[in-house]
Amino acid sequence: LMMKILLFTSAVTLCIHLSLIIVSPQYRGVETAGIEVGPYLQNVTDTSITIMWKTGAETTSNSVEWGTSMELGNTTMGDAGGVWHEVKMEGLEPSTAYLYRVRSDNTESNIYSFHTSVGKGEPFTFVAYGDSRGVWDNWQHASLVARGISDAQPHFVINTGDMVNQGSSEEAWLSFLQVSDFMHNTTLFPAVGNHDMPVSAFTTYFSLPGNEEWYSFEYGDAHFIVLNSVMPDVLSLGQFIWLMKHLHTDAQWTIAVFHYPPYSSGKHGNTTLLQFLWAPFLERGGVDLVLTGHDHIYEHIYVHDTTYVVTGGGGAPLYDVGKSDWTVMSTSAYHYVRIDVNVSAIRVTACMYDGEPIEQFDVPPNNEKEGIYSAVASFVSHGY
Incomplete structure (x- = not known):
């Protein structure tokens, strides 16, 4: 009988512990800041462009890595926090093709491309x-x-x-x-x-x-x-x-x-x-x-x-x-x-x-x- 009581008590304790894991914030896993929307391109000019995207949770670090080759090589930082992110890159070369990807915390996008505006006389x-x-x-x-x-x-x-x-x-x-x-x-x-x-x-x-x-x-x-x-x-x-x-x-x-x-x-x-x-x-x-x-x-x-x-x-x-x-x-x-x-x-x-x-x-x-x-x-x- 004593053994049954001990087993029952242990089972109840385990259930309570599991319920705490499910409902208590200190036991919850952190929401991932995966990229849900984008990145997408906005407001291109001959020397600048804006890139926007949305993450599944608030972030502590957001940036765009960009360049004219697969090595990228340049980074423009965005604001921390929030789920909607907007980064403007300036000082670009006119009529030039670039590659880029965005990064939020430990999540990064695929590499995509953009082209700055062409000049007068260019089709x-x-x-x-x-x-x-x-x-x-x-x-x-x-x-x-x-x-x-x-x-x-x-x-x-x-x-x-x-x-x-x-x-x-x-x-x-x-x-x-x-x-x-x-x-x-x-x-x-x-x-x-x-x-x-x-x-x-x-x-x-x-x-x-x-x-x-x-x-x-x-x-x-x-x-x-x-x-x-x-x-x-x-x-x-x-x-x-x-x-x-x-x-x-x-x-x-x-x-x-x-x-x-x-x-x-x-x-x-x-x-x-x-x-x-x-x-x-x-x-x-x-x-x-x-x-x-x-x-x-x-x-x-x-x-x-x-x-x-x-x-x-x-x-x-x-x-x-x-x-x-x-x-x-x-x-x-x-x-x-x-x-x-x-x-x-x-x-x-x-x-x-x-x-x-x-x-x-x-x-x-x-x-x-x-x-x-x-x-x-x-x-x-x-x-x-």
């Missing part, structure tokens, strides 16, 4: 696409488009908005960033869409120029203007004044990017407000190409001597497409748009997600380089 390629939100099919179509973009090997990528279905959901943003694995090696410049709102959520996951809500950047012979077309920010006087200042540049080409299309033959149709608010100034201010999304289609439009492209086939459910008096070509397909730019031409190639061409054309230059005051005068005289 470059970028890809535009939009409406990649893929909750409805577990991101399957968005993943196919992302793979096609990666295969195209552009210098950078533009997203015309609606990257996620619900901007306030961190889970949605994590899914988008994980699916968009081309961002390991290619910078993404996004425009905010209505599904990406609020702006405070959108800017959490990106490091962009200016105030990040609307911004511009130079690349080669092109000046890019990225706007917020979502209510109520589309009515911002500050954004409008900023736009007027950026319409008059010395760049050979000017390209505007925003979410809502002034002209579209898709389900949502034309955005009348933007036909009045922005389009006349873009058209008379010398913008050569306008890239938009929102309608889940591809459409090439030419109106008032300006080329508009609706590219919203990045992963969301496709819409039926019609045709307007301005439509050059339209189709309902999962796609991306490859754009080759040099000092004398912009060539647009719309591609199915697997790279099969849909359409190819050269953008006619918009010679209405009138500046702010001439654009306003044209607005009044043409009765827009």
Whole structure:
């Protein structure tokens, strides 16, 4: 009997000890700071780039190792702590290929690559696409488009908005960033869409120029203007004044990017407000190409001597497409748009997600380089 009591007591003691191991913090293993998202590239210039990533737990040390060979050889330290990490490398050489990896505590990423911006007179390629939100099919179509973009090997990528279905959901943003694995090696410049709102959520996951809500950047012979077309920010006087200042540049080409299309033959149709608010100034201010999304289609439009492209086939459910008096070509397909730019031409190639061409054309230059005051005068005289 005494032996049974001793065995029972020992068993109870063991169970209590095991329960303490399970529930007591001093017995828990430390959470690992494994890399959950990224690294991904942001805000590339001719001499700098920003790299972001997320770890599974807070860290004590974060850095980027980089160089022009597999030995890397350079290290830029980031801030300690937190799970979201952002490191900016400066003093880089223009138009140069680099290799890099990130390190958080004892965890390191694979080695990836990036390329600093090319200079004036140098050709470059970028890809535009939009409406990649893929909750409805577990991101399957968005993943196919992302793979096609990666295969195209552009210098950078533009997203015309609606990257996620619900901007306030961190889970949605994590899914988008994980699916968009081309961002390991290619910078993404996004425009905010209505599904990406609020702006405070959108800017959490990106490091962009200016105030990040609307911004511009130079690349080669092109000046890019990225706007917020979502209510109520589309009515911002500050954004409008900023736009007027950026319409008059010395760049050979000017390209505007925003979410809502002034002209579209898709389900949502034309955005009348933007036909009045922005389009006349873009058209008379010398913008050569306008890239938009929102309608889940591809459409090439030419109106008032300006080329508009609706590219919203990045992963969301496709819409039926019609045709307007301005439509050059339209189709309902999962796609991306490859754009080759040099000092004398912009060539647009719309591609199915697997790279099969849909359409190819050269953008006619918009010679209405009138500046702010001439654009306003044209607005009044043409009765827009």
